[in-house]
Structure formats: C-alpha cells, structure tokens
Amino acid sequence: MENNQNKKKTPKGLIILGVIAFILLAGGITMIVISSTSDTESPGLIIGGSFAISIGSMLTFISLIPLIQKGMIKLNKHIIEQNKQDLKDISSATGDIASDGVKTIAKSATEGHIEAMDDKKYCKNCGKIIDNDSKFCSHCGTEQ
Ligand SMILES: [Zn+2]
Incomplete structure (x- = not known):
C-alpha cells in the first residue's frame, strides 16, 4: 500500500526526467568551465555546453511542473482558508444583488413597466x- 502511494506522489518518469536534467546541466556547466579554462579555443564545447544547459533547464522546469501545481493548489487552499469569511460575505452580497435585480425586473413586469x-x-x-x-x-x- 505504501509503495503504491509513493508511486502516486512522484511518477517514475519525472524522476528520470529530473536525473537527465541534472546530468545535462552538470555536463553543460562542466563543458563551459573546461572551454573557458583551457588555452585552446574550443567552440564545440561552448556550443555543446550551452545546448546541454538549455535542454537541461527546460527538463528541470518540466519535471518541476507537478511540484509547482501542488504548491499552487496548496497556496490557493491557504488563501481561501485565510479569506473564508470575506469570500462568504462576497458570495452572499452577490446573491443579494442578483436577487435584488430579479425582484426589480419582476416588479417592473407586474406593474407593466416593460412594454410590448x-x-x-x-x-x-x-x-x-x-x-x-x-x-x-x-x-x-x-x-x-
Ligand atoms: Zn440612437
């Protein structure tokens, strides 16, 4: 049972994605560092390194999306929890306004204010x- 819950929390694909992202980032940074410290110019290393870093950051972002979503949901829940009373007031006020509108229209109709x-x-x-x-x-x- 516990194993199942763990699988639900972090899908295997995302962990693999995260690992690949980390390898790409680390490799890219290493390539850039090597090319900047070596005496001979090596544009291949710079291009390869930049490419690895950009792909790596993209994958990092993608693998973090579920975490970000979870965080957003938590944050939203927190905000709603904090403002429960205000939200209740707003929804009851909106209801009042709407029912006032309906009452006004009904009154106009019965009094013949709405003409054919x-x-x-x-x-x-x-x-x-x-x-x-x-x-x-x-x-x-x-x-x-
Ligand atoms: Zn006109």
Missing part, C-alpha cells in the same frame, strides 16, 4: 428603444 416591443425597435447606433416608425433616434439623432 410590437411598436418599438432598437436604434441602430445607440441601441436605445425608439418607436418603430421614427426616422431618427430620439436619443442620439441617428437616421434609422
């Missing part, structure tokens, strides 16, 4: 409601 759109249309320019037969918008003056 049969003889109305929307202005091409500003989008406000105007009479169907009006040639110009009564709000912005655009010809319809």
